[in-house]
Amino acid sequence: MRIGVITFPGSLDDRDAQRAVRIAGGEPVALWHGSHDLEGVDALILPGGFSYGDYLRCGAIASLSPIMTEVVAAANAGMPVLGICNGFQMLTEAGLLEGGLIRNDHGGFICRDQVLRIENASTDWTGEFSAGEEITIPLKNGEGGFIASDETLDRLEGEGRVVFRYVGVNPNGSLRDIAGISNERGNVVGLMPHPEHAVEPGFGPDTAAAMRSGVDGLGFFTSVIRRALVEA
Amino acid sequence: MTTEAPANTAAPSTGSGGAATAVLDTVEVAATTPEKEQPYAALGLKPDEYERIRNILGRRPTSAELAMYSVMWSEHCSYKSSKIYLRQFGKKVTPEMKKNLMVGMGENAGVIDVGEGWAVTFKIESHNHPSYIEPFQGAATGVGGIVRDIISMGARPVAVMDALRFGAIDHPDTARVVHGVVSGISFYGNCLGLPNIGGETWFDSVYQANPLVNALAVGVMRHEDLHLANAKGAGNKVVLFGARTGGDGIGGASILASDSFDEGGPTKRPAVQVGDPFAEKVLIECCLELFAGDLVEGIQDLGAAGISCATSELASNGDGGMAIVLDDVLLRDPTLTPEEILMSESQERMMAIVRPEKLDGFLEVVKKWDVETSVLGEVTDTGRLSIMWHGQEIVNVDPRTVAVDGPVYERPVAYPTWIDALQADTAAKLDRPATPDEIRAQFLQLIGSANQADAAWVTNQYDKYVLGNTALSYPDDAGMVRVDEESGLGVAIATDANGRYSQLDPRQGAKLALAEAYRNVAVSGAVPAAVSDCLNFGSPENPEVMWQFSETVEGLSDGCLELGIPVTGGNVSFYNQTGDVPIHPTPVIAVLGVIDDIARRIPSGWQDDGHNIYLLGDTALELDGSAWAGVVHGHLGGRPPAVDLAGEKRLAELLNAAAIEGLIDSAHDLSDGGLAIALAEAVGRFGLGARVVLDEVAGDAGIDLATALFSESTGRVIVTVPREDDVKFRGLCEGRDYPVRRIGVTDATSGALEVQGLFTVSIDELRGINRAPLADAFGPIVGY
Structure with a gap:
């Protein structure tokens, strides 16, 4: 399966996302924000980083990049799209996901190993998990506080579109502990924590078994690949 | 690009024209008006230095030339007070030390061969003075500057570290500086996408009005990608690219970094640069693409002294000549005078030398990255070096006189009047705790002190995951990153300094800092290979400070010679003092090591139950300058611990052998706070308890149990060994004749650190006390 990873000016975790795709058994395809060509990929990842420095509202400028026209069209046609951190912010700015992300309630940047609960294991990116399962993946952001109106939050919860919730610690003041959501169809998923940083033993979060051995993020990438295989 | 004459020079002017006359101070004008008074003193030049410039030129300098000489002859850029000492690093080398050295001192950053066709470049540099005036931007641009040094060598930056020293944790001004510096580093480093893999956080009132912000960056490249910054090949283009030039940081090097702060003096805020990490991130990718496409001959970063430095250094290191048109510099502020343009330290700028036939290709790449570019000459x-402005020549100098042959001083050196009395005041006479309860109380006092505290409040604000190659980071003893994804080749880096030791004996202090950084790399499983240093001192005009400096360089260069690892570069920062009181001499030593396969790296704490805990190295009564003496008694006196570098080398080789054979599953260095702090940290690392017995350690050395806990004897490491490897491990130590004593066993059930016969502390209590100092002073730690 070919999975495109779009690099925007200021993208930082693009190579990490490509590596995660590779480790999961997919073929990563580097895409450039200034192009209008998705190069025939089967799924898309908008990686983390500080696009355009995040000097304006996070993800706002990148959401207007040339390639976003194709991203929006592909997402609406059902292509799996994952937005991680800055990528999540872009998806909300582009109108593909609801709500928004604001500065953390404590005002600072926070990097920590974060426990999440998988609330919905039927999206394109979470099929390999089971509902209620708890995973630990890194979180690192300055503006990760998820907000939406009460009606929107009720609707997201009612429709099972809250995909991930923070467990134990809410690291940024996100409403209802929401760490990530999906669109109605479940093909577009965005979250603040970083699954691509927990895919390779030795470089992920600490676990009870061994230092930096956590690979709980791998399921995101194997999920989308498995789904493609099943559909094919 | 405007060609209007500057309408108004409200900013500090070096006197190009001025209000009375609109005549540009050209080379021609300078030659005919020798009598004109020039503001050299305000620019930081001494009368004899000004005379020397006149002698070199055979006339008075133009105002633009004066600006260039003033910044390039500043202490910060010229190393005029330190040069005669730094030569020792070049002299005290052996063929063994040169073996893997690809680029030594004097370039933007040193480069070493780490094998498999890979090279690594790293350097540590100070940004102390700007970080006191404007902590956020001062620290942020410190990161930006050192990263550009790495890029200019042709390498991809892969990690940063920072060694930070602040005033007393409870002083009312410390929080301002800490919040500013940490958020500045967080802002810049995170946005740049470089993992922060470690460093130091230290509090002492000697740094109250002069914090130390030393930033380190490391980069990797294939051997063939190495580039040196020089301007060779007549006709090749000189291209300035990156951010536009603005009015920030003018005179930063000459004013801030080369003079002491005067309390109550005018604010120097405009001399601090403003950072734009997004521009730098784009610049990194752009430069790497330019190098990869073989589109540049060399790239020089613009740091201290801006265009003055880049042009004169590039020309000096190359064929020696360069002609540029200053009107073609893209400006943020069109009212800047030519002198200001030459002196501006605006960030995120680079200067490239490009062959004419490759210029189109160059411009294509910079356009792709939306990087503004102008060809200057x-x-x-x-x-x-000839510089034109409005069609007239305003600079015509031999670039070597600006960049290379600046003044060199043999400053007066004096043995400090106070040091004999200080060294006589030993901590051995201080009351030591006698009862188990007293020992427990002092143990807790120590782990709850500012300098032994958990630094998570700081490090949680830094991204340690980005790039996906971080194998070790804080709180492990060294940071480690993977270099090659196929083979697992990696590098480890540790930075260390102990200003308290250096105050007692600067020569010994330098060796101790070197030994500690070396040991911290060794415990990670890597083989120490190279050194970078950032030497932070008071005023060189103080003869006692110059004595401290000369002793430090002697100690450090001797130490490197003995360990057989070269100094590849670094930085000297003088004038670190408040009023007349200099900081403790603070040589921050960064040691870089190489590990063939990061799968063999060793964590700093244990995670498995029932493994034997061994103490490597001997313990003696060495409490002078210790954390215990400082925290419990507020005492600093005596002589710092003995250091045996040959022994440190044997210890490192022993650890490496044990790592290769897979005999140890954790290793943690003992330094300030001694065994007490090492045990607390090793237990706290993964939250797994231990039972410890100190009778043999104390009995063999003839010392009391409190001394066994708090002594800071060097050459010591605690390791854990699985029971099945016990015999082999002991055999290894015996074979290498290194002292080893079993001091306990790890214990997954107790949830506590138990020192038998003395005390038990639960891990929860230990962690709580250890985390409290920074959280209490600066705000809660998220998630604790």
């Missing part, structure tokens, strides 16, 4: 074979 070309390399010449005239031996002169």
